[in-house]
Amino acid sequence: MPAPKSIRRTAIQYGAVFSLVYFTLIFFSHAYVIKQLSDESRKQHLSKELENFQAIIEAESPTTDDLRNMIHQFEMLLGHAIIIETAGGSVLTGNNFDLSQMQGVVDKPEGFIHIAQGANTLFGLRRTFTATGKLASITVLETEGALSERPLKAHLTLLGASAVLLAILLALIGTTTHLTLKPISRIKEDLRRLQSGKQSRLNPHVPEEFRPLIRQLNDLLELSNRRLDRHRRLNSDLSHLVKTSISANLAILSDIDTLPPSREDVVFMASNLRELDKSLKYRMSKADISGRQMGRTCMPVKITASVITVMEKIFPDTVFRLHTNLPENFSWPMERQDLSELLGNLLENGGKWCQTTVDVTIARTSSGLSIEVADDGPGISPEAAATVMNRGTRLDETVAGFGLGLSIVSEIVEDNLGQMNMGTSKNGGASIVILLPLPD
Structure with missing residues (x-):
């Protein structure tokens, strides 16, 4: 698949093509409109001229010579060709008409007509009437070449104006494209500043179309920073734990005067190593937290059923009950291991x-996914709940009686941008509600 072109170049190219198409349509539509208006105007003034000529003939009842003089005067004045056919079959015309085309005029029906005369086309109006008691016809013709000069001038004027407008339109398209894509330049600058360490997040004040992208990038940056901070803390903790444990055991084993170690020393070293192993497992489980990741989904109902099966073996005297209206194959955007x-x-x-x-x-809510775990035990006091909910709770800061698990749960919820609330269940025990939001 070829690499996409520049958005700016593509927009200008499409703008130029659409502008040319628009210009062409305007030009031809203008030509059509001018022709229609020109024809209508010609019909009106030909009708007016013919009516005037007819009124004079009917009023004066001129002789044949008088008609010839009248035709000559009208042709000189108007530049048209006039043809009169008397009832006796005589045809009178002036000098503006080719007599070889006479038969084509005589054979035309009454109304507006077109007659080819050399390179020109004559457009005219033919009408029959009664003069001095005799039936006759009169035809007024004008050359289309004379009038076509005016539409041509109009076309040339339109062409020039359209070319100027097209240049202005292309300039506007270029300016609009530049202004529209200006936020991308700011985003690129933000990315450069981000890479150089001058800022930790991208500016969220961007056009609406870019907000989901910037929000997701900032979420990824935040997730990456949390992971980095977590691993730094874990490395520091592990270094301290291992060093302390090794130092204590070496102190016993290095004392030559007390070798071999006493039973109490062996018990101490074994207990020390067990605590170290327990702490290492705890911290390794925290290191495995993935957090929200795009493209990863899991099935909460199916996973819960599997976890309950395991817990029923660990706590055979406890009844674990799952309540949900969601199907088993319901999926949720979250890392399976985290859930x-x-x-x-x-x-x-x-x-x-x-x-x-x-x-x-x-349960599925309007804002996300709700998971509640409630028991009928002694419950959690508000003071203990507040302590457990503190972010960054360390192993030695966890409230007694609640183990290490809730600290891990708190970090998983935080890394998935959720909320963790503790309260009292309807049976008087502890109720822990996890709210996982929908991804943007």
Whole structure:
């Protein structure tokens, strides 16, 4: 597939083509209108001239010589050809008509007529009437060449004016294209500043057509920054944990006077390594959080059913119930691993602290997806809930009794631009509601 052309160049090219097509249509439509108006004007003044000539003849009843003189005077005055046919069959005409075309005029019916005369076409009006008690006809003809000069001048004037208008139109198209695409130049400048580290986000104040793109790019930048910050914190934590654990164990193993280690030292080292292993697993699970990604979907109902199956084996005495009106194949734009980790931690937390039952409710709302996990345990106090909900909660800052899972859940929700609310369930236990918004 060939690379797309420049938008500016493409817009100007299409603008030029459409302008030429428009110019051509205007030119030919103008020619048609001028011809129609010209024909109508000629019909009117020919009718007027013929009526005047007819009125004079009927009023004066001239002789044949008088008619010839009248024809000559009218032709000199108007520049037209006049043909009179008397009832006796005589045909009178002046010098403006080729007599070889006479038969073509005589044979024409009454009304407006066209007669070919050399390179010109004669346009005229033929009418019959009664003069001095005798039937006769009169025809007034004018050459189309004489009148065609005026439409030609009008065409040339239109052509010149249209050329000027076309140039102005192309200039306007170029200016409009430049102004329309100016925001793209600002976006390019923002990207350059972003690459150079002078700014951390793209300016959201762009035309409406670019807002979804800029919003998604900013979301990706924010997600990337959160991941980078998380990995930096994790690396720092891991370095500290490993160094502390190794230092403690080395201190015991390096003391030659106490070798071999006592039972208490062995128990301490084993406990130290178990805590290190637990902390490493926790921090590695946080490192695996993907966050919102375009093009990734999962099936919340199906994943929840799978997680419940696992939890029923871990907590055989607990009843896990799923409530939803959504079909099993309902999909949602979220990384599958994130949702599975989120549900696993919530259900594990509910299984640990419930008395008998954990209810999971999944619903589609106008703003996104709602997931509620409620149990019938002792519940969560507002003070504990506020502490757990703090962003950046570390391992040693997690509220006792709620394990490490809710901190992971909080980070997953944050990375997916959602909300996490804690409260009391209808059974008096804890209720944790996750709201995941629709992507823009």
